[in-house]
Amino acid sequence: MLAVEGVVTAYGRIVALRGVSLDVSEGEIVALIGANGAGKTTLLRVISGIQPIQAGHIHFAGESIDRLAAHRRVAKGILHVPEGRQVFGPLCVEDHLRLGAYLRKDAAIAADIERLYARFPRLKKSRHRAAGNLSGGEQQMLAIGRALMGRPRLLLLDEPSMGLAPMLVDEIFDVIIDLKATGITVLLVEQNAVAALAIADRGYVIETGAIVHSGTGRVLLEDPKVRASYLGL
């Protein structure tokens, strides 16, 4: 479904990705792990079109999307939940969900909002509150909910559990497992690498802008080198 081939990108003179290739098949959860500054966020940014690429190709659902603007990739079903709970501070919860469906023209938007509220009851309680006044956990749920309103085929999640209390971390992972059950493909970046690999079908390990290991979640979890260097085991 997603094919990244030899992608290179840089921030000014800092090369952040030096020829990254990665595949995600329809219906999979793929985990991307690696140390701080390895290029995980940057890889998600080039897939969603926020960061331009200097070389390589990105194909989605059989089409080249290298040159598509970010909002056109959203229209194709690539939804990116960026790191650090990016919400619209002064806008209320419900506005976020409506804006999540900004490009949709179908009639099911109101029903989808109700379905989302059923899945995230805490958002329903806060539906008229400004997002800037929500707790960190609620903001993260909101950021995910906003992306789900865009009817993702591929969801890019950047450290969704970062800074959350353990109970909320579990909730986020439950949500991700649910997403897979509804047919959404997930590319997951996580600090919490053990938990990410445990729910992932496959995983990639990235180091200073290049993929250094890949395999099924189980194989990576059992690989001694990966365990020592990336899982802290």
Place this chain on the structure above:
Amino acid sequence: MAEVLQFCFSGLTVGAVYALVALGFTIIYNASDVVNFAQGEFVMLGGMVTVALAAAGMPLPVAAVAAVGVAAVVGVALHRLAIEPARGASPVGLIIITIGASIFIRGIAQVVFDKQFHKLPAFSGDTPFAVLGATILPQSLWVLGGTAAIVVGLHVFFERTLIGKAVAATAANRLAARLAGINTTSMMTLSFALAGAIGAVAGILVTPITLTSYNVGTLLALKGFAAGMLGGIGNPLGAVLGGLMLGLIEAFGAGYLSSAYKDGIAFVVILVVLFAFPRGLIGKRSAERV
């Protein structure tokens, strides 16, 4: 008492124009982080284009609508041709671009129109109403009513329409807006069009009272900027209150001190606000920009 009321009327009328200029600053600043010193030129264009089209035989309301359209198009052109190509420039660089654009627009206006002062007929005659011993021109009511209508219209746009919310989202968090599928560049262009149209309306409403010419924009931009500073730049409600306040301060200053100081007052306000209240008198709600 009558004198105080008189100063209030004239202060609020001028202040409403400053408020509209400050609103234009705010809309553009929020969407794109650009402090647009060409904002006053939109006011000039509103008045001058209406004058020119009316002189060419167009009925006044049609000329006015066309002038608003022209200013909106100039706003779009400003964004597309001057601001967007300089994406990534420093804030000061962008300010210099807008100052350059304002000089350019003024130069064109001087050639296309002329250097004379021009008047438009008052919309509802020139017979003042007497209110508690003071008088108010019917045109002042047009200015105040028009400003109120714009404020209400903007409120409805930002609070009740999806596209208005998309502009607000772009202002609040550009990255998240792009990732929600919003074409943020278009939202910025829309903000420039909106600011252009609002400035033009201000120019059309006030021209029957203050006259207009190719170079009225410079001072209005500074006054509107002072009003925006007073209200806390980026805060629409603050912009309106700041504009009205600046108008009142000027009217009372000119009345009780000397009219020679009238234009200086805006600069004193800028300095005082910069030193004493760098976030504006109204300040910003903490949730507004995260």
